[in-house]
Amino acid sequence: MATNKKMILAIGAVVTVSLLTSCSSSENKMAEEVVARVETYQPGEVSGEGVFLSGVVSAEQSAVISTRMMGFVKKVYVKQGDKVRQGQLLIAINSDDLNAKKAQAQAMLMEAEAAAKNASRDYERFQKLYALKSVSDKELENVALNNTSMQAKVQMARQGLNEVRAMLAYTNITAPFSGVITQKMIEEGSTAAPGMPLFSLEQTDRLEVTASVPENYIQYIKVGDSVRVELKTLSRATMGIISELSPSSSMTGGQYAMKITIRPEKKDDIRTGMYVGIHLDQKIKGQSENKVLIDLASVVNRDQLTGVYVVSDNKQALLRWARLGKKVGDKVEVLSGLQPKDVVVRNADRKLHNGIKLVISNK
Numbered sequence: 064m065a066t067n068k069k070m071i072l073a074i075g076a077v078v079t080v081s082l083l084t085s086c087s088s089s090e091n092k093m094a095e096e097v098v099a100r101v102e103t104y105q106p107g108e109v110s111g112e113g114v115f116l117s118g119v120v121s122a123e124q125s126a127v128i129s130t131r132m133m134g135f136v137k138k139v140y141v142k143q144g145d146k147v148r149q150g151q152l153l154i155a156i157n158s159d160d161l162n163a164k165k166a167q168a169q170a171m172l173m174e175a176e177a178a179a180k181n182a183s184r185d186y187e188r189f190q191k192l193y194a195l196k197s198v199s200d201k202e203l204e205n206v207a208l209n210n211t212s213m214q215a216k217v218q219m220a221r222q223g224l225n226e227v228r229a230m231l232a233y234t235n236i237t238a239p240f241s242g243v244i245t246q247k248m249i250e251e252g253s254t255a256a257p258g259m260p261l262f263s264l265e266q267t268d269r270l271e272v273t274a275s276v277p278e279n280y281i282q283y284i285k286v287g288d289s290v291r292v293e294l295k296t297l298s299r300a301t302m303g304i305i306s307e308l309s310p311s312s313s314m315t316g317g318q319y320a321m322k323i324t325i326r327p328e329k330k331d332d333i334r335t336g337m338y339v340g341i342h343l344d345q346k347i348k349g350q351s352e353n354k355v356l357i358d359l360a361s362v363v364n365r366d367q368l369t370g371v372y373v374v375s376d377n378k379q380a381l382l383r384w385a386r387l388g389k390k391v392g393d394k395v396e397v398l399s400g401l402q403p404k405d406v407v408v409r410n411a412d413r414k415l416h417n418g419i420k421l422v423i424s425n426k
Contacts (some may be wrong), residue, residue, distance in 0.1 A: 077425055096420045115389040116341040118274030118292075120333060122265035124240060129260050132156055132233045136253050140261070144245045147238045153262060156255050158234035165227045172220035179213035186210040242266040245335070265335060272303060274341055275318035277386075277398050283319070283375070284308065284343065292325055293340035297332060301325055317399070356394040361407050362387070371401065372408040372415050378423070380408065380415045 074257065135157040141147060172265065189206040192198045246263035249255060272292055276284060286308050293300045303325035312319045324334075361371050370384040385400030401407070408415065 065111050076101050082103050085231055097421050115272070116274050116276065116280075116321075116343075117132055118272040118321075118339050118341050120270055120325075120337045120339060121273050121335050122242070122267055123269040123271050123324070124242070124266040125245075126239055128153065128236060128239070128261050128262040130156060130233045130236060131257050132158075132161075132254050133254065133256050134158065134228065134234065136251050136255055139249060139251050141244050141247070143244055145244045146242070147244060147264070148240055148241045151238045152235060152240055153244075154236050154249065154255075156234040156236075158231055161227060161234060165224070165231065168220065168224040168227050172217070172224055175213070175216040175220040179210075179217045182206075182210040182213035238264060240264070240266060242268075266280055267335065270333060270335070271306065271323055272323040272339055272341065274323070275315065275320045277321070278306070278312065278317050281308075281319050288343065290323055291342040293342065294333065294337065295340060296337055331422065355397040355401050355405075357397055357401070357407055358409055359393055359395055360381065361388070361409050362395065371397075371402070372411075374406040374408065374421055374423070378421050380417060380419045382415075382417050382423055 135153065137157050138155040139153075141151075141153050147153065186206050186209075189198055189203050191199075193203045236352075242264045243266075244262055245265045247261075249259075249261045251298075255261065264411060284305065286305050288305045288407040290303050291300050292303045301340045303323040305321060307320075307322035309315075309320040357371060362385075363370050363372065368384055369387055370382050372380045373383050375381045383400050383405075388396035388398045390396075408421070411421075
């Protein structure tokens with residue numbers, strides 16, 4: 064009897080473990096599955112057929128000003144937001160060592176010029192004596208060579224002085240063109256270093272919009288086309304003209320760089336860095352069948368990126384990064400990242416991640 068009880072207890076333990084393992088396996092399986100409602104998106108028609116792009120306002124001419132010298136910053140004459148004219152002094156860097164080198168170079172030039180002047184006079188005298196047969200060919204040749212050497216030393220001294228003057232130009236830095244100081248990156252008392260950015264300067268009276276054109280639109284756009292630029296922040300629009308269009312997208316992932324020159328009616332309130340919408344009036348013939356629309360609810364935002372979850376062949380969630388276009392009601396156009404007939408997850412009962420198993424629901 065004792066032995067039978069032990070066997071019954073052992074069998075009960077095995078059954079219990081087996082049941083627990085079965086429950087755990089079932090729970091893990093359920094934890095790995097998410098019920099998802101999906102939709103296969105067919106190409107859709109976009110109302111108001113034409114080209115709509117996004118861009119950003121920038122200055123036609125801008126520069127980051129730096130120096131080639133290392134030194135103590137004595138004085139900063141401008142601040143962020145100041146308007147400056149071409150040639151205006153922006154910053155002064157301590158130049159005592161260069162001033163000493165300049166004085167030394169000037170003294171060396173004076174010495175070389177005096178020696179060259181004396182050598183030139185000697186050469187003239189020896190030429191006269193040579194004509195009178197009073198000096199030999201060798202003596203005249205030596206004097207001529209000395210004169211040439213002294214003239215060369217004068218040139219060396221002048222170039223040395225020019226070098227010091229060129230270096231001094233980097234201690235008193237002036238504006239290369241008229242514009243606005245958009246950023247000041249140095250303070251008085253700091254130490255400037257070669258290549259270190261000091262100021263950012265922009266010519267804000269001449270603005271442009273930079274944008275990227277998808278491959279499927281490039282054939283309908285050309286330089287000189289008029290466009291409408293919608294200033295989202297200011298809730299108004301202005302007109303512009305396409306001034307540049309890159310012929311290649313090999314370095315930009317299928318996007319063609321474009322620049323638009325704008326002629327704002329009130330340029331004072333337009334600032335560089337503003338995001339704009341670009342509307343082109345061209346009708347895109349035969350393009351409606353290539354467009355894909357998805358529900359706004361399907362869009363996933365991760366920091367500055369947007370994407371959607373699609374269903375893979377083995378019914379797993381796969382995050383696809385997508386570039387979105389204009390909104391049409393409760394849908395949004397997908398410019399790149401999706402293909403027609405992709406199965407996109409509209410919503411799910413739990414949070415999704417790459418590789419999670421999906422149970423498709425038609426409800």
